[in-house]
Amino acid sequence: MPSKLDILEDKVNHLVALVEKLTAQEPVTDEWFDVDGLCAYHPDKPARKTVYDWVTLRRVPYHKDGKRLRFLKSEIDAWLSGGYHKTEDEMQDAAVDYINMRREGRL
Numbered sequence: 001m002p003s004k005l006d007i008l009e010d011k012v013n014h015l016v017a018l019v020e021k022l023t024a025q026e027p028v029t030d031e032w033f034d035v036d037g038l039c040a041y042h043p044d045k046p047a048r049k050t051v052y053d054w055v056t057l058r059r060v061p062y063h064k065d066g067k068r069l070r071f072l073k074s075e076i077d078a079w080l081s082g083g084y085h086k087t088e089d090e091m092q093d094a095a096v097d098y099i100n101m102r103r104e105g106r107l
Helices: 004-023 035-041 048-056 073-081 088-103
Strands: 063-065 068-072
Touching (some): 035 048, 035 068, 035 073
Antiparallel strands (some): 063 068
8 A cells, every 4th residue: 555655756746747748848939910811810800901901000010021011910819809998987987087086186
């Protein structure tokens, strides 16, 4: 019958093996899109002209390589996840908080 110390040693060895396996994985490389790739990746599947309009208005993160536009997947993901807009009630509450802070001299 294995002793408690043997069981504990087996568990520690198992944990060490798991940590080594996780740290040995290669880092995830980022992916580059061209305009068509961005159109295919974006959830709304925008038209090419729409993407060019976003670039002109600087609404989307992009990189320019000569005449070519390139989009980094991690930047697009961050841009897409940052697109939350406040509701009317939230904007009104924020405005009231701002005015109250100004009146109290905290701004």
